[in-house]
Amino acid sequence: MATVRKRKIRVKKKNFAIFVIFVMFFVFSLYEIGFVIYKVITTSEPKVDEKVPKKKETKKETSDYEKKLKELNNVDQKVTYFRKDNIDRYLTYKRNNPDMDDIQVIKNVNMNLDLTPYDDKVKALNIGKNNILVNKYYYLDKNYVPDNLEPISKVYALSGMKLVSEAKDSFEEMCEAASNEDLSIVAMSTYRSYDYQIDLYNRYKRQDGIEKADSYSGRPGHSEHQTGLAVDVYDGELNYTSFEKTNEFNWMQEHAHEYGFILRFPKDKVDETGYVYESWHYRYVGKDIAKYIKENKISFEEYIATH
Ligand SMILES: [Zn+2]
Numbered sequence: 001m002a003t004v005r006k007r008k009i010r011v012k013k014k015n016f017a018i019f020v021i022f023v024m025f026f027v028f029s030l031y032e033i034g035f036v037i038y039k040v041i042t043t044s045e046p047k048v049d050e051k052v053p054k055k056k057e058t059k060k061e062t063s064d065y066e067k068k069l070k071e072l073n074n075v076d077q078k079v080t081y082f083r084k085d086n087i088d089r090y091l092t093y094k095r096n097n098p099d100m101d102d103i104q105v106i107k108n109v110n111m112n113l114d115l116t117p118y119d120d121k122v123k124a125l126n127i128g129k130n131n132i133l134v135n136k137y138y139y140l141d142k143n144y145v146p147d148n149l150e151p152i153s154k155v156y157a158l159s160g161m162k163l164v165s166e167a168k169d170s171f172e173e174m175c176e177a178a179s180n181e182d183l184s185i186v187a188m189s190t191y192r193s194y195d196y197q198i199d200l201y202n203r204y205k206r207q208d209g210i211e212k213a214d215s216y217s218g219r220p221g222h223s224e225h226q227t228g229l230a231v232d233v234y235d236g237e238l239n240y241t242s243f244e245k246t247n248e249f250n251w252m253q254e255h256a257h258e259y260g261f262i263l264r265f266p267k268d269k270v271d272e273t274g275y276v277y278e279s280w281h282y283r284y285v286g287k288d289i290a291k292y293i294k295e296n297k298i299s300f301e302e303y304i305a306t307h
Pocket of ligand 1: 282
């Protein structure tokens with residue numbers, strides 16, 4: 001009997017031990033599940049310690065930017081062509097030109113007058129359009145040839161002269177109108193390829209030295225003649241450099257814009273265009289832009305910088 005009881009007790013102990021292990025296992029599982037749930041909740045919520053410094057940073061950036069705007073007398077509210085990306089350049093330029101009007105600072109930097117010609121060049125703006133900008137800061141690739149180049153009627157041009165179709169039609173219309181007043185406008189240089197410009201520029205460079213050559217001739221890729229929208233004219237008699245003395249010049253001063261052409265390198269805009277005055281070089285920009293430039297007496301550079 002005694003051994004039977006002992007055995008029963010042993011069995012009970014064994015069951016109890018299994019029960020305890022089972023309970024421990026159950027509790028542990030609950031803990032595990034709880035832990036997983038806790039993890040899910042905490043990771044799905046934005047972390048507080050990541051959020052706070054970000055907010056602070058944005059505030060700091062804003063206030064730095066606002067400080068800069070303040071130094072520029074909040075000129076961004078006065079003009080539509082304030083370019084946020086240029087803000088540090090505006091500041092530097094303003095500090096270097098303390099007496100300059102703030103709006104002029106914005107315009108000049110937009111025209112890249114704070115940069116070094118040819119050193120800080122980027123691709124031409126508005127490629128393929130009438131408002132394409134090519135100058136000492138904007139270049140065309142070696143292989144850029146405009147679409148729709150067409151020869152100009154020999155009545156109004158030396159042989160082999162080509163312009164982009166729309167410019168060519170307008171040029172002929174302009175020449176015809178002038179000829180109705182017994183004036184003779186003749187195209188003597190129009191579209192020029194990159195390779196042609198290499199030869200031309202090198203010739204000028206040999207002849208006059210780099211500095212002088214740069215004042216009147218575009219380096220390859222930087223000549224407006226590569227756009228197919230520029231034309232050098234003369235009266236069919238005098239050398240083109242004397243075009244200013246002709247009646248044709250006076251007529252063009254009054255009427256070229258009606259046909260979408262502008263005098264591209266005016267006498268009073270040398271600093272903006274980067275080229276000496278050229279009474280013979282005209283650029284097709286379309287009638288609306290030509291009219292605006294004429295009425296506001298601005299350079300094409302300033303037009304682009306403010307639009
Ligand atoms: Zn020219």
